[in-house]
Amino acid sequence: MKLIQMSDTLLIHNAKGVTSMTRREKIIDYLASHGTGMIEALTTSEVAEGLGILRSNVSKELNQLVREGLVNKQSGRPVRYWLNTPGIKLDPIEEKKIESTKIGFAADKSIETKKVFTPFSKRKGNTFESMVGHHDSLKNQVEQAKAALLYPPHGLNTLIIGPTGSGKTYFANTMYHFAVDSDILTKKQFITFNCADYAHNPQLLMSHLFGYVKGAFTGANEDKDGLIQQADGGMLFLDEVHRLPPEGQEMIFYFMDHGIYSRLGETAKVHHADIRLVCATTENPESSLLQTFVRRIPIIIQLPAFQQRTAHEKIQLLEQLLTLEANRIQKNICLNEDVVQALIGSVTYGNVGQLKSNVQLVCAQGFLNSMQDKNEIRLQFEQLPPNIKDGLSHLANNRHELGEITKLLDTKMIIKPDAQKKYTEVDSYELPYNLYEIIGDKAALLKDEGLDKSSINNFIMTDINLHLKSFYSRGKLDKAENKLNEIVDQDIIDLTKRIQKFLVEEEAYPARDNFIYAMSLHISSFVKRIQSGKPLRQISKDLTSMVHDYPDELEVAQKVKGIIEDSYQFPIPESEVYYMAILLASLKAEPKAGKVGIVVAAHGKSTASSMAQVVTQLLSVDNITSFDMPLEMSPKVALDGIAVQVKQINQGNGVLLLVDMGSLSTFSSKLTEKTRIEVRTIDMVTTAMILEAARKTALIDSDLLTVYRELREFAGYSRTTEKVTEKKEKDTISNDDGRQKVIIAVCSTGEGTAKKIKELLDKILIDNLINDLKVIPISVVQMKQEVQKIKKNQRIVAATGIVDPDVSVPFVPLEKLLQDGGESLISLIEGMELELDRNVDFEYSDVLTEEIAQKYLGQYFTFINPKKITGILWKYCDFLDRRVQKKLTNAFKISLIMHLAGAIERILTNSEMAVSADELELMKKDSLYSVVQQANEILQEALNIELGKNEIYYIMQLFNTEFQKN
Amino acid sequence: MPMDVRLLRIDSRLLHGQVTTNWAKVTKVNRILVVSDKVARDKIRRTLLIQASPPGIKVNVITVAKMIGIYHDIRFSSLKVMILVEEPEDAKRLIAGGVTVDTVNIGAISFDKTKVMVSDAIAVNDVDVAAFSWIxxxxxxxxxxxxxxxxxxxxxxxxxxKELV
Structure with missing residues (x-):
């Protein structure tokens, strides 16, 4: 009886009960309150969105409810549901039955009667609704797209911008379907052209696009229409449009403006075509390549990166992609929470496209593993390929994100084939054939030939990898391996790979890519040593005491020793086991190349958070957090609050604190003390500065100190803080103090192989004409002590090797060094050299011409036209140069011009910076104030732009810091 | 053995079409060194020059001091280089620094108000004349x-x- 009462109270939808409801009850409640009759019946998606529950789960519950007779369903697509009788009382037996099925719905294996594939019903104008995020992350984009298509009379040309794999083609295709459904195309025609295809041959490309006339060139035997003519009345999609050669751009622009064009070999533009033009590119919209496009194309649609999508969308996307696979296989796909998390986390740079590739890979693998199961395939975490397993730790690195996603997940996710989810026909991530059929056929064939299961699996996995041109450019790894080849024999590399496989598969010991490099180098060195009969290394006391801390590694190392002995047929001395254990431990301990974190802290209710948000959105970075400080907040509370943010955003590489003013700038040492995380503070934060900081920290291996130094340079007006520490650093870091500059290379032992790495580095250095750097190889065992020793009378400028020695200098991992032939290391070193010269830079060029200023402006600003503005700003500088007591240096002039351009842009975009009233009062007493005001009249006159008091304040700050400097 | 300098050329435009296609081929160098204190510190010009390198040949932009430093460093003796400088003064500084050549090739020296034309492509001022005399x-x-x-x-x-010397 108790049961009945309970369900009774829950069915009455009172707000209080909602939180404690089960999913099933929530759905019933939702139906009761939203769709009581057939007329108001709801679709699964509507319920899913309304409750924030995954669609597949809602669908499951609804189906169950229909079976139980609690809910009615309307046939036709999409299926609509409504509650049978609101407030229905359940029969106790019935209720129990429901309970029992609810516990393990995974057990519900039977696939519902195979769904009949009915074509997707086309309700006018709802094409975009099947797009994940159409009401959230993509809301604006969808609105833009609709507007572009519906704009009278012929719509507007559109440029879709988005990173690799973010779904540009899919979006364009959906636009096309929308256009078809809205009857705005005269001909159902969607033509795709990838401008990169013929980029090396502009003429061929043009002839494809525009067509040609007989005799236009050799081989043009007859007139031929181009794609533009074919697309007449329909839609033309130009992918990778930035690869269009200049002459092609001109013709396309002309065509956009006038609707007419000429074929190759014709003189007059006489052909007319009515086309909806959609272009797409991965280029940064600010790149010079794209600027013409951005100017000429009225609608720019920016697609977000995968990371910018909401947690809910990420799961939905995954669900959708899995459904595609389920449709192909016609089996349920069943996966645990951790697999879902790993898959979502496995997306590193390739966005949805990468997710799709990964889903295909794991599904193919899962398909193979559960071939005998007719109804479902299971994806298990243990069986995932290592790069996807890594996804889980990627995701776990961001606790907030992990939490968000986990909140939305059940322990199990079941994806059923669903005819409704159709996929686009044009998609480069789509395989041209049904991989599963191939796998099935092949497995059957191999079985007939009497192979056992494990070898069949082996065969086919190789196949899958071959077929699935996995998203990751395999070439990259191969290239590094080839390089490795030069130092280590191939058989050792193969042996190491076997060991890696053994560790990962048998021992569940994490061995990543860097394992191959480090371990093969190590093995190579001692195998050579033993073969040449050289004396064995002694086990030092340090070594033994260190190894005691790593019993697991010692055990694994023992096994690795066994493998090596089997392979080479000679005994491996015990000392090597110790070395290997240490090597394993240090490889494991190596932190992921963490970015420098950024914390923005500013006075005001939302100043910091809104600035941080803008930058996060613009650059789609994940290393920024913010802390708002209402004026009444005490410094103590602020300090604690900031400390929490610092801890949260720290990825092991220190944190940059950007503050607006005052007491905040003294926080860094306190924060470091409190959090044991290195913190550097820069004051006078602006959005531009955060942008710059985000950009700089986004580079792999950029370290806190470098970013800090560069940022101070960037704005040029924040020199007041940490003057003392800065000076100290200069001594040790950037000033040439006559000490030998060295690069340290961390190897397993510091001998043998280390020498080879040194040779390699020396070669790279010589190849780049660097003659003032010495390479010192050190062993990972006594890394800390050796580094200290070197530091005494030499200056470490960079590090490379198998692990990061954690000195505050840039570190390039060994595998990267091998991959890019030292390029990254060299640009680091050259960057440092330039840094030293930076101040001399401008002064050296005898005359700072307007032209140079214009060049810089053009490089850094989006909205303003450098041609128009440079002259005016030049006058402004001249005026001030004459009116202030000191002669302005060229470097300062440039930074003043850049700052002014920024100020103008801020006014144009209505994003003025804030200054406190006190500061403004103080400013008016300064004699400089009236001078700057007068100078501002130049801008007022020429541009009709008035710089506000806040901007004057910053301009004066710029001058004051400059004067303090000298 | 010091570095093998196959050509030392003065040309205001430094690296451009004629040089890249013609001289690199004829002299069979494996490295082009643009030597100029000014350019080495100018990020933009530096990048432009490096991008203009002919296929298969690496270009470095370095200062005069560095050029002299690496010239005498045996680690770099395998390089066969073409040195490009902007003005005669730089050529003089290199030779004074020990870079050994028997010929200095002059392509074009651009004209400005302080200079007089010596041929259709070469203009010199007093400093240039002094440097040439020294060489x-x-x-x-x-x-x-x-x-x-x-x-x-x-x-x-x-x-x-022209009665300039």
Whole structure:
């Protein structure tokens, strides 16, 4: 009886009960309150969105409810549901039955009667609704797209911008379907052209696009229409449009403006075509390549990166992609929470496209593993390929994100084939054939030939990898391996790979890519040593005491020793086991190349958070957090609050604190003390500065100190803080103090192989004409002590090797060094050299011409036209140069011009910076104030732009810091 | 053994079409060194020059001091180089620093108000003339040729004819 009462109270939808409801009850409640009759019946998606529950789960519950007779369903697509009788009382037996099925719905294996594939019903104008995020992350984009298509009379040309794999083609295709459904195309025609295809041959490309006339060139035997003519009345999609050669751009622009064009070999533009033009590119919209496009194309649609999508969308996307696979296989796909998390986390740079590739890979693998199961395939975490397993730790690195996603997940996710989810026909991530059929056929064939299961699996996995041109450019790894080849024999590399496989598969010991490099180098060195009969290394006391801390590694190392002995047929001395254990431990301990974190802290209710948000959105970075400080907040509370943010955003590489003013700038040492995380503070934060900081920290291996130094340079007006520490650093870091500059290379032992790495580095250095750097190889065992020793009378400028020695200098991992032939290391070193010269830079060029200023402006600003503005700003500088007591240096002039351009842009975009009233009062007493005001009249006159008091304040700050400097 | 300098050329435009296609091929160098203190510190020009390198040959932009440093460093002795400088003064500094050549090739030196034309492509001022005189006195030939196929003219003659030396 108790049961009945309970369900009774829950069915009455009172707000209080909602939180404690089960999913099933929530759905019933939702139906009761939203769709009581057939007329108001709801679709699964509507319920899913309304409750924030995954669609597949809602669908499951609804189906169950229909079976139980609690809910009615309307046939036709999409299926609509409504509650049978609101407030229905359940029969106790019935209720129990429901309970029992609810516990393990995974057990519900039977696939519902195979769904009949009915074509997707086309309700006018709802094409975009099947797009994940159409009401959230993509809301604006969808609105833009609709507007572009519906704009009278012929719509507007559109440029879709988005990173690799973010779904540009899919979006364009959906636009096309929308256009078809809205009857705005005269001909159902969607033509795709990838401008990169013929980029090396502009003429061929043009002839494809525009067509040609007989005799236009050799081989043009007859007139031929181009794609533009074919697309007449329909839609033309130009992918990778930035690869269009200049002459092609001109013709396309002309065509956009006038609707007419000429074929190759014709003189007059006489052909007319009515086309909806959609272009797409991965280029940064600010790149010079794209600027013409951005100017000429009225609608720019920016697609977000995968990371910018909401947690809910990420799961939905995954669900959708899995459904595609389920449709192909016609089996349920069943996966645990951790697999879902790993898959979502496995997306590193390739966005949805990468997710799709990964889903295909794991599904193919899962398909193979559960071939005998007719109804479902299971994806298990243990069986995932290592790069996807890594996804889980990627995701776990961001606790907030992990939490968000986990909140939305059940322990199990079941994806059923669903005819409704159709996929686009044009998609480069789509395989041209049904991989599963191939796998099935092949497995059957191999079985007939009497192979056992494990070898069949082996065969086919190789196949899958071959077929699935996995998203990751395999070439990259191969290239590094080839390089490795030069130092280590191939058989050792193969042996190491076997060991890696053994560790990962048998021992569940994490061995990543860097394992191959480090371990093969190590093995190579001692195998050579033993073969040449050289004396064995002694086990030092340090070594033994260190190894005691790593019993697991010692055990694994023992096994690795066994493998090596089997392979080479000679005994491996015990000392090597110790070395290997240490090597394993240090490889494991190596932190992921963490970015420098950024914390923005500013006075005001939302100043910091809104600035941080803008930058996060613009650059789609994940290393920024913010802390708002209402004026009444005490410094103590602020300090604690900031400390929490610092801890949260720290990825092991220190944190940059950007503050607006005052007491905040003294926080860094306190924060470091409190959090044991290195913190550097820069004051006078602006959005531009955060942008710059985000950009700089986004580079792999950029370290806190470098970013800090560069940022101070960037704005040029924040020199007041940490003057003392800065000076100290200069001594040790950037000033040439006559000490030998060295690069340290961390190897397993510091001998043998280390020498080879040194040779390699020396070669790279010589190849780049660097003659003032010495390479010192050190062993990972006594890394800390050796580094200290070197530091005494030499200056470490960079590090490379198998692990990061954690000195505050840039570190390039060994595998990267091998991959890019030292390029990254060299640009680091050259960057440092330039840094030293930076101040001399401008002064050296005898005359700072307007032209140079214009060049810089053009490089850094989006909205303003450098041609128009440079002259005016030049006058402004001249005026001030004459009116202030000191002669302005060229470097300062440039930074003043850049700052002014920024100020103008801020006014144009209505994003003025804030200054406190006190500061403004103080400013008016300064004699400089009236001078700057007068100078501002130049801008007022020429541009009709008035710089506000806040901007004057910053301009004066710029001058004051400059004067303090000298 | 010091570095193998196959060509030392003065050309205001440093690296451009004629040089890249013609001289690199004829001299069979494996490295082009643009030596100029100014350019080495100018990020933009530096990048532009490096991008203009002919396929298969690496270009470095370095300062005069660095050039002299690496010239004498045996680690770099395997390089076969073409050195490009902007002005005669830099060539003089290199030679004074020990870079050994028997000829200095002169392509074009651009004109400005302080200079007088010596030939259709070469303009000099006092500083340039002084540098050329210094080089000439070292017994080094001043060879005027835009590309290797041109007839070699002696700049010293031209300077004398114009009564500049």
């Amino acid at each position: 000439h006195k070292k017994g080094i030939k001043l060879d005027v040729r835009k590309v290797s196929g041109d007839n070699s003219k002696d700049l010293w003659h031209a300077l004398s004819e």
